[in-house]
Amino acid sequence: MATSRAQGVWPCHEQANNPPDLVSGKTESVRTMLISHRKAYTAALTQQRTSDLFELVxxxxxxxxLMxxxxxxxMGGGAPLVHDGVVVGGLGISGGTVAQDIGILEAALQPRRHELQKSL
Known part of the structure; x- marks a missing residue:
């Protein structure tokens, strides 16, 4: 989320496999929350990143x-969440431009360095 704040974006994210787990900034709108949920749901349903679906729809x-x-x-900003080769949910990011949402999604999906060091 630090990446998004540096870009001046207050993103909203949701995981499609759980009850709403929204993180939002002070200016988040209902529309942004709805879009993040739809991106997470779509990514989990199709088992693909939402940016990869644009041409197919x-x-x-x-x-x-599906439209x-x-x-x-x-719209770009959604990705399936995979554990041990099984899709267990989806993550959707919304609140900026599509390019910003994709960038924040990529940052969110990167392994945390401190978590990797603990496991070594």
Missing amino acids: QPGKELFH SQDSFCA
Whole structure:
């Protein structure tokens, strides 16, 4: 989250496998929370990053029908959460531009150095 704050973005994230677990800044809107939930849900459902889905949901493409679902979101910023090769949920980031959301998502998915040092 420090990365996002340095960019002037107060992101909202949610994990699709749990009850709402939202982290938001003072200016978060309901829309941002809804989008982060949809990104997490979509990533868990499709087992793909939401940024990889954009081309597949265009008219005439194989996943276009998903656009009719209220819970679906193909904007970048969502990724499946995988443990031991099994998708256990999804993480969705919203609150900035798509590029900022993707950058924050990438930072959030990086292993923490202090956690790695403890396990050595």
